[in-house]
Amino acid sequence: MDLRATPRLGVVVPPENPTAEPEFNRLVGERMNVYTSRFPVTPGKGLLEMLEAWNEALPDTLGGFGTMGLDAAVVACSASHYLLGPEGDRAFCEELGERAGHPVCSSTQAILTACAWLGVDRLTLVSPYEPWLTETSVGFWRAAGLTVDEALLVPARPGRFDPYEVTTEAILERVREARPAEDTALLFTGTGMGTLAALTELGRDSDRVMLTSNLVSAWWALRTAAAPADPAGGHPLLARLERRAAAVAA
Numbered sequence: 001m002d003l004r005a006t007p008r009l010g011v012v013v014p015p016e017n018p019t020a021e022p023e024f025n026r027l028v029g030e031r032m033n034v035y036t037s038r039f040p041v042t043p044g045k046g047l048l049e050m051l052e053a054w055n056e057a058l059p060d061t062l063g064g065f066g067t068m069g070l071d072a073a074v075v076a077c078s079a080s081h082y083l084l085g086p087e088g089d090r091a092f093c094e095e096l097g098e099r100a101g102h103p104v105c106s107s108t109q110a111i112l113t114a115c116a117w118l119g120v121d122r123l124t125l126v127s128p129y130e131p132w133l134t135e136t137s138v139g140f141w142r143a144a145g146l147t148v149d150e151a152l153l154v155p156a157r158p159g160r161f162d163p164y165e166v167t168t169e170a171i172l173e174r175v176r177e178a179r180p181a182e183d184t185a186l187l188f189t190g191t192g193m194g195t196l197a198a199l200t201e202l203g204r205d206s207d208r209v210m211l212t213s214n215l216v217s218a219w220w221a222l223r224t225a226a227a228p229a230d231p232a233g234g235h236p237l238l239a240r241l242e243r244r245a246a247a248v249a250a
Helices: 020-028 048-061 078-082 085-100 109-119 131-142 168-178 195-201 213-224 237-249
Strands: 008-013 033-038 074-076 104-106 124-128 147-153 185-188 210-212
Touching: 008 020, 008 048, 020 195, 020 210, 033 048, 048 074, 048 078, 048 124, 048 147, 048 210, 074 085, 074 109, 074 213, 078 109, 078 131, 085 109, 085 131, 085 147, 104 109, 104 213, 109 185, 109 210, 109 213, 124 131, 124 168, 147 168, 147 210, 168 195, 185 195, 195 210, 195 237, 210 213, 213 237
Parallel strands: 008 033, 008 074, 074 104, 124 147, 124 185, 185 210
Antiparallel strands: none
């Protein structure tokens, strides 16, 4: 593999997020090289203040890639972009892209793009966030014109909401307990909640559309950078989305 000829993806990640890079690397495989820049640590700030601070810091954090020459960049933080609303989020990404000289997409805009590719207009949200942030995310999707049937909260443990601590078993239990309608897409929000194993397991029982912040961001990046095809067919979860998109476009 010629590293210099492989498309380059920049990913901006919250400082404590342990999930985004491993999932991106598994999803894109050798089709892209993944590089990261992390938001600054914000000691003493509550969750809302921290998210607002990351939006303020994003231009400089993205600028941390310098003149590397990226083919695309993803802001792997859904929560901070929910605060902007769909139009504010889109405008912010466009501004960042113009400044950087390459396409920039938030995970939230990547999800909206994926919904368009897949013909999705109904969601059931699977959220590891605190209730107020989950409600903010529901408002974001509804403002974007999507129907949100319900929001399934997945705490890390009773009374404790932390995306980084949610287990695969907790995700599977919550979704199977709720038994969402087959004609609603499942959206697992948040780049810090590990989801690939849960989606693989749930996909054995259903052909419904299942989206996650990292999954669709990787999909957007591969398509945007015109990454070479994987002779082995690529990651099964991405291949599943491609088949659905092809059927919608046919």
